[in-house]
Amino acid sequence: MNKVILSFDYEIYFDGKNDYQSLIDNTNNILSIAKMHRVKCVFFIDSYYLIQLQNVNLKAPYDAICKQIKQMQAEGHEVQYHFHPHWVNAVFDHDQQEWQFDKSEYSYSDLVNRYGVQKANEAFETGLKIFEQICAYKPIAFRAGGLSVQGAEQAFIDVLKQHQFKYDSSVLPQLTIKAKYLNIDHQSAPLKDQWYIQDSFLNASQHATDLIEIPLMKLNHYKGSLLVKLWTSLKYRFLKSIESKRKSKYITGKPMDLQIQSFNYPDSITFDLSRTAELIIMKRYTMLFFKQQRQLLCMIAHPKSMDQTAQIVMNRYCQWLSKKAYKVIGFTDLN
Numbered sequence: 194m195n196k197v198i199l200s201f202d203y204e205i206y207f208d209g210k211n212d213y214q215s216l217i218d219n220t221n222n223i224l225s226i227a228k229m230h231r232v233k234c235v236f237f238i239d240s241y242y243l244i245q246l247q248n249v250n251l252k253a254p255y256d257a258i259c260k261q262i263k264q265m266q267a268e269g270h271e272v273q274y275h276f277h278p279h280w281v282n283a284v285f286d287h288d289q290q291e292w293q294f295d296k297s298e299y300s301y302s303d304l305v306n307r308y309g310v311q312k313a314n315e316a317f318e319t320g321l322k323i324f325e326q327i328c329a330y331k332p333i334a335f336r337a338g339g340l341s342v343q344g345a346e347q348a349f350i351d352v353l354k355q356h357q358f359k360y361d362s363s364v365l366p367q368l369t370i371k372a373k374y375l376n377i378d379h380q381s382a383p384l385k386d387q388w389y390i391q392d393s394f395l396n397a398s399q400h401a402t403d404l405i406e407i408p409l410m411k412l413n414h415y416k417g418s419l420l421v422k423l424w425t426s427l428k429y430r431f432l433k434s435i436e437s438k439r440k441s442k443y444i445t446g447k448p449m450d451l452q453i454q455s456f457n458y459p460d461s462i463t464f465d466l467s468r469t470a471e472l473i474i475m476k477r478y479t480m481l482f483f484k485q486q487r488q489l490l491c492m493i494a495h496p497k498s499m500d501q502t503a504q505i506v507m508n509r510y511c512q513w514l515s516k517k518a519y520k521v522i523g524f525t526d527l528n
């Protein structure tokens with residue numbers, strides 16, 4: 194049976210503004226859509242943010258977010274762990290009401306290079322601990338902030354295994370981003386539904402291991418029709434969620450400027466910043482994906498980048514999924 198995971202990275206924009214309200218509002222709309230179509234969503238919770246909210250005594254956002262996480266769980270959605278290391282040493286400027294980040298601590302490997310494996314793991318564990326406290330749940334799936342898993346892969350794999358994670362979902366095959374503060378090269382990743390991770394997130398191990406990669410949706414090479422070519426802009430949805438300029442009351446933030454020099458975003462789908470016309474291509478890509486002998490489609494989106502139009506797209510796409518009898522599942526439903 195063809196299965197779909199609708200995953201959302203639950204986080205604010207990293208422009209320093211502490212705009213949690215649009216995260217809450219957009220997520221409320223996502224939850225309503227999910228309820229209407231009885232689909233399960235997976236929320237990867239950026240929990241280190243919550244530690245910093247506590248540290249600087251910002252009680253209102255902390256309470257609102259914890260309440261929403263409880264609601265997600267009560268409504269049958271999954272919460273899993275998302276770790277953005279740039280929160281670890283973030284400072285809040287109370288006069289400006291803004292966060293200040295050290296961009297050179299964007300990835301886990303940055304922490305390893307600067308402070309060593311032990312300190313990097315302590316940060317990972319601190320975020321995990323508050324996640325477990327708030328959710329009263331031990332997560333089984335992980336997503337790295339910015340999909341950044343390279344640089345200190347073995348240490349990263351070890352810490353995931355040590356905490357009994359069963360799944361990683363941080364690989365988007367063929368994605369490359371070269372930036373001053375981020376380097377991603379997922380070109381060598383297999384085009385498979387899942388694989389065992391041994392010593393690299395990007396290689397399929399020949400032997401069974403305790404950690405499985407569930408990669409993000411990437412369509413195999415496809416010579417598109419004119420229609421498809423017309424809508425190739427879809428490919429850049431995810432990057433636009435990093436570099437959004439669209440003005441909307443639903444999208445109030447800006448991404449962290451990582452100084453991107455070049456990128457290649459593969460043929461994929463997401464709700465982020467999607468336009469209603471793109472629904473056609475999302476459906477088409479989904480059908481093509483399943484025709485390519487694939488059975489598990491894992492989609493990534495971000496509530497922060499889900500404006501009103503993107504919410505309409507999600508609504509219609511979910512309606513279509515149930516019409517096509519594609520089963521929407523979470524990581525706990527695998528195997």
Ligand SMILES: [Zn+2]
Nearest residue numbers: 202204338339
């Ligand atoms: Zn993230």
